[in-house]
Amino acid sequence: MHLALHWPPNFLINDEKTVLKALKKIFGKDPAEQPGMQAIETPSNMGEEKQPDRFESASRAKSSAASKPRRASKPSAPPAPAWKLEDFVVEPAEGKTRFHDFKLAPELMHAIQDLGFPYCTPIQAQVLGFTLKGRDAIGRAQTGTGKTAAFLISTITQLLETPPPKERYMGEPRALIIAPTRELVVQIAKDALGLAKYTGLNVMSFVGGMDFDKQLKQLESRYCDILVATPGRLLDFNQRGDVHLDMVEVMVLDEADRMLDMGFIPQVRQIIRQTPPKSERQTLLFSATFTDDVMNLARQWTTDPAIVEIEAQxxxxxxxxxxxxxxxxxxxxxxxxxxxxxxxxxxxxxxxxxxxxxxxxxxxxxxxxxxxxxxxxxxxxxxxxxxxxxxxxxxxxxxxxxxxxxxxxxxxxxxxxxxxxxxxxxxxxxxxxxxxxxxxxxxxxxxxxxxxxxxxxxxxxxxxxxxxxxxxxxxxxxxxxxxxx
Structure with a gap:
């Protein structure tokens, strides 16, 4: 039987699949597969080459594979067991505070174990005792005492315990850390990435002297949770309208005495004016010295702060x-x-x-x-x-x-x-x-x-x-x- 179906020029098909389904019922299979039957020409496929059906392609690939000698398949490796707090065992020790002694998220504890920190340094133990309860704090400590981890652990905990707002822009950080030098910003950001790696929080750093557009692209590509920056470069982004500081929940000022020495305080004041009122954010300030100027700044920017001192000498x-x-x-x-x-x-x-x-x-x-x-x-x-x-x-x-x-x-x-x-x-x-x-x-x-x-x-x-x-x-x-x- 030779049967060809031609549609009248003025005949429009609204549902090609419906017609094909009906014809299948008549012939028992795809009309194109009937001996001697031509493919149906519809307005949608006129002039097009017939594409191989995806199931047909898969069948051919399977047939081709079957003709080749089969290799013994390697057993897939079992998935790595999920990390549990019980995996991080630290025995209590007299005179030492463990990170286990604070209520920290398992994701954060996992990172702390990876970094090899079983016990808190003195400033970590003292600062976390106040900041994890939501208090502002002023810490006097030199670098090398562990103060960076102290304020990062506190900041990450705050962000994990408080869900982000449903509506936010890419350039709206939830935590802001200001430091006076480029090297210090890079180091803090590196430490933050290490501590936040299992949390899903995004860390970004802005410093002068590096590619502005490259830093802008990372800001446009994902939400910013923790932003570490030098004052000048942060103001550049802020004044261009790329960074908005109205959602800052935690603000950290590191090495306040050095910022005073380097003349950054007017810029820092401009930045702080963009953040929520001090009663609506947590503020942590660290300095190697407690001069009158540093304490005056602390009084302006914090609310009832806990004061923690680690003697430099x-x-x-x-x-x-x-x-x-x-x-x-x-x-x-x-x-x-x-x-x-x-x-x-x-x-x-x-x-x-x-x-x-x-x-x-x-x-x-x-x-x-x-x-x-x-x-x-x-x-x-x-x-x-x-x-x-x-x-x-x-x-x-x-x-x-x-x-x-x-x-x-x-x-x-x-x-x-x-x-x-x-x-x-x-x-x-x-x-x-x-x-x-x-x-x-x-x-x-x-x-x-x-x-x-x-x-x-x-x-x-x-x-x-x-x-x-x-x-x-x-x-x-x-x-x-x-x-x-």
Whole structure:
């Protein structure tokens, strides 16, 4: 039988599938499959090539696969068991506070276990005791005491316990952390990512000196839960209308004393005016010193804050062996070179007071065969991050830095800190030597006291509450630096 169906030119088919279904009932199968029957031409398929049916394609693929020799299938790996709080066992210890002693979300406890934190540091134990209950807090602590984890754990807990609003814009962070330097912002953001990795919270960081558009794209791609930023770059985004601060539930000001020193307080005031009133947000403020200016700011920006103090001198003196060499200014570089080279030190941090000093020291060390990098305000941000990573990975032996650039540098395993010039501000001395002897490890600091900076030593000793004996360097440490050919 040869049957062709042609539709009249004025015949419109509204439901092609219905017609095909009816014809199937008549013939018992697809009309196109009847011997000698032509495919039905409808307005929707006229002039088109017939596409292979997806089931037909699958059948062909299956047939082709069947003709090939079959490999023994590997048993699929069983799914990893879900993490439970019972997996994180920390025995109670006298005089120590466990993270288990606080009511923290399992996702957060999982991250804390991954990071290897069984017990709280003193400032963590004290701060969390107040902030987890919703109180504002002012903390006095140097870097290296664990204060960053203290305010991050508190912030993450607040965001997990309070569901986000149903309506929010991409550029509306729920927690805002302001820090004075780019390095400190990058470090805080890195720590936040580590603690929030199982929570689903998004962490972003804004710093000057890096690609503006790249930072803007991440803001446009997803919601922002925790934003870490330097004041200037945050204001750039805010004034352009890309970031709105009206939903901030937690605000953290880190190193308030350094922000005062660097002249950032007018910018910080502008930022805080964009956030909800202090009665409607939790505010945490941290500073290495409690000057009158810092306490005045704290009173303006917090409500009935708990005050937590960790004495800086205890942190400095207990874990760091301190030495001072009396040396002429002209011999300082020889002493530095010989200390590093003769002792084969591999991870050393050198501090100087001025950017030109930092540049000169780094250039001389590099010329004399010791791998070194500099960290100062003159170095572009992308180079500073690359230098920090090289130092952290052990590819660079020496990092030379100013105090401003040295803030926020957290690198494990720094064996020695050398003060090429003594700082004019005693607190900076404690901060510098705190780069070594971190997390309970021992470290060594060596300071060069020359004719131009020895006057700073008495004020440093007064802060520490003890004398530091001055030594004359051994003759072998003052031998001329060999010239590299």
């Amino acid at each position: 205890n942190v400095a003196s207990e874990t760091v062996e301190q030495h001072v060499y009396a040396v002429a200014g002209s011999d300082k570089y020889k002493l530095l070179y010989n200390l590093i080279e003769q002792n084969d030190w591999t991870r050393v941090m050198v501090f100087a007071n001025r950017k030109d000093e930092v540049r000169r020291i780094e250039e001389r060390l590099t010329r004399d065969g010791i791998s070194a990098v500099q960290m100062s305000g003159d170095v572009p941000q992308h180079k500073r991050i690359r230098a920090l990573e090289g130092f952290r990975e052990g590819k660079i032996r020496v990092m030379v830095a100013t105090d401003v650039a040295g803030r926020g540098i957290h690198v494990d395993g720094i064996s020695h800190v050398i003060n090429f010039t003594l700082p004019e501000v005693p607190d900076d001395y404690v901060h510098r030597i705190g780069r070594t002897g971190r997390a309970g490890a021992s470290g060594t600091s060596i300071s060069f006291a020359g004719e131009d900076d020895a006057f700073a030593l008495p004020a440093i000793e007064a802060l520490l509450g003890r004398k530091i004996s001055c030594e004359t360097p051994p003759a072998e440490l003052l031998t001329p630096v060999p010239r590299k050919h």
